[in-house]
Every structure is written in C-alpha cells, then in structure tokens.
Ligand SMILES: NC(=O)C1=CN([C@@H]2O[C@H](COP(=O)(O)OP(=O)(O)OC[C@H]3O[C@@H](n4cnc5c(N)ncnc54)[C@H](OP(=O)(O)O)[C@@H]3O)[C@@H](O)[C@H]2O)C=CC1
C-alpha cells in the first residue's frame with residue numbers, strides 16, 4: 001500500500017494575517033487620499049456568540065486602521081426602528097460598510113432588513129443585488145466566509161479548474177455563495193443538504209469538501225476520498241468531559257488520516273471571515289469613492305476587486 005503524504009493543516013490565522021496586512025496598507029493609502037474607511041456593525045439582542053464575533057470584528061477593524069462603529073440594540077427593538085437606523089447609515093457619507101449581525105430576533109423579518117442595506121455598503125454581500133451579481137459572475141461584494149474559504153483553497157491547491165467540489169449545506173450565508181464562487185473558479189459543484197440521499201457517497205467523490213452544516217464532527221475519514229482537501233466552516237460549541245470546546249463539522253482527528261489538507265477549528269475559516277470583512281469594507285469605500293486612483297492591484301481577488 002502506498003503511504004499517504006502527510007496532511008497539510010491549513011493555517012487560517014496566518015492566511016488572515018496576510019489579507020489583513022494587504023488591507024492595512026490599502027487603508028493607509030486611502031486615508032492619505034482623504035477617505036477614512038468605516039464599518040458600522042449592528043447587533044440586536046444578547047446572543048453570547050454574536051457578542052464575541054462582533055467584538056472580534058471591531059478589534060480587527062481597529063488593527064487595520066478601519067474606523068468601527070457599534071450599534072447595540074435590545075432584543076425587543078422593533079423592525080421599523082432597525083430599518084430607520086439602516087437608512088441613516090446608508091445616508092451617512094462617513095460610513096462605508098454596514099453589517100447586521102445574524103441571527104436577528106424572530107419578530108424581525110431578516111430578508112427585509114438585509115435588503116434595506118445599500119448594496120454599495122453591503123459588506124456581507126447579502127443584498128439581492130449582490131447575490132444576483134455573484135450568480136452572474138460579476139465582481140460584487142461577496143459573502144466573507146465563502147470568499148475566505150475560496151482563498152484558502154486557492155492557496156492550498158492553486159488552480160481549482162476541473163476539480164469536483166462538494167459543498168455540504170445550502171444556507172444563504174455560506175453554502176449557496178460558496179457554490180457560486182467555486183463554479184466561478186471552474187469547479188464541478190455538488191451541493192448537498194439535509195434532504196440529500198447518499199450524502200456520504202457523494203462526498204466520497206469530492207476533490208474538495210466544504211462542510212457548512214452546523215453538526216459537530218459529522219464528516220469523518222469514511223466520507224473522504226484519499227487526498228481530498230477539506231474546508232471546515234462549522235463552529236459548534238460542545239461540552240466534552242465537563243468542559244466547553246469549539247469543534248467543526250468535520251471530525252478532525254479522523255479526517256487527517258485521509259485528507260491532503262484540512263482547516264482546523266478554531267484557527268481555520270473563522271479568522272478568514274473577519275479578514276474578508278475588512279477587505280470588503282475597503283472595497284465598499286472604493287465603490288463610494290470611485291474617483292480615487294488604484295494603489296495595489298488584486299486581479300485574483302474573489303471579492304469585489306479593489307483595484
Ligand atoms: N467560520 C465562520 O466564519 C462561519 C461559521 N459558520 C458555521 O457554519 C455552520 C453552518 O452555518 P450556516 O450555513 O449559517 O447554517 P444553517 O443552519 O443556515 O445551514 C445548515 C445547512 O446544513 C444542512 N444540514 C443540516 N443538517 C444536515 C445533515 N445532517 N446532513 C446534511 N446537511 C445538513 C441544512 O440543510 P437544509 O437546508 O435542508 O436544512 C442547511 O442547508 C454553523 O456551524 C455555523 O456556526 C457560519 C458562518 C460563518
């Protein structure tokens with residue numbers, strides 16, 4: 001039997017640091033031209049995970065010189081009030097990016113709120129204008145998590161053309177935009193979900209597996225073709241031996257025996273999501289100041305080109 005090459009553990013923190021360094025340089029250049037990129041983050045309610053993510057986003061923004069504004073509202077906030085806040089931020093020329101942290105409380109219509117964000121400030125890429133643009137293969141503001149996953153895949157595999165990618169999950173945040181980006185990168189794409197038959201068999205045919213399911217350690221070595229590249233988007237907090245820990249949708253210890261490369265949780269996709277949020281904020285600032293000359297070229301950028 002052939003011994004398999006050692007697995008590559010994809011370092012999402014290091015990749016994110018590279019993206020953030022590019023962004024910091026661009027932010028400085030933009031400030032020198034009189035524009036200070038700014039990101040507004042809206043958090044409704046007290047969800048503890050959301051509070052952690054928002055804090056991380058604000059910290060990363062500050063580190064790369066992006067001004068951040070936090071708008072915390074109580075869970076009882078009504079939809080009209082939230083829409084008012086978004087309209088004010090849309091009209092504010094000093095705010096370039098707007099992110100509404102999900103999930104929203106049940107009494108608020110998520111689709112209506114996301115649609116209220118100006119497509120030019122939509123750093124999450126959730127507005128129908130941007131979703132449509134992505135599916136048409138246009139350069140638009142693109143959801144941060146799948147954009148980050150694509151960058152990790154390109155760093156790890158190089159050209160993705162002709163590879164068979166299986167995306168597990170079909171959410172608007174991750175699964176669907178991930179499939180669109182992989183298609184744009186010339187992969188053959190299969191999207192599977194909770195109603196899929198032969199989930200494991202389909203997965204075993206994949207050169208690339210992106211797991212965005214929300215089920216702790218669902219995918220183990222038995223789901224993988226030897227040499228598959230595995231991107232684990234899942235963030236699941238579980239109790240183990242009386243302690244709380246974070247695990248992905250992939251059983252890491254099992255999968256490393258088959259995979260050629262794999263992202264860990266934490267330290268994989270999560271940091272890239274935040275790095276691409278900063279990249280999108282910069283791209284949004286560019287969109288709103290299209291008179292500014294380009295500084296650095298990023299022709300391969302999966303999100304809106306900031307060149
Ligand atoms: N690292 C990061 O930056 C981010 C991580 N996440 C994490 O990624 C995971 C997915 O998030 P998100 O896409 O928002 O989740 P959703 O709950 O919105 O979507 C989950 C998807 O997985 C499918 N699914 C659920 N159970 C199964 C199963 N047993 N077999 C096959 N498919 C299944 C669902 O199918 P169906 O459509 O049929 O219901 C659905 O399409 C979560 O753990 C989340 O915390 C999310 C965003 C960013």
Ligand SMILES: Nc1nc(=O)c2c([nH]1)NC[C@@H]1CN(c3ccc(C(=O)N[C@@H](CCC(=O)O)C(=O)O)cc3)C=[N+]21
Pocket residue numbers: 052053056099100101102103124144145235246265266267268269270271273274
């Ligand atoms: N409008 C909106 N946009 C989002 O992009 C969005 C959202 N709402 N709601 C929630 C999900 C989830 N998400 C994560 C971001 C960073 C990490 C992250 O940094 N994770 C670290 C660990 C963090 C920890 O320790 O908890 C890591 O994986 O290394 C995780 C998850 C963005 N989301």
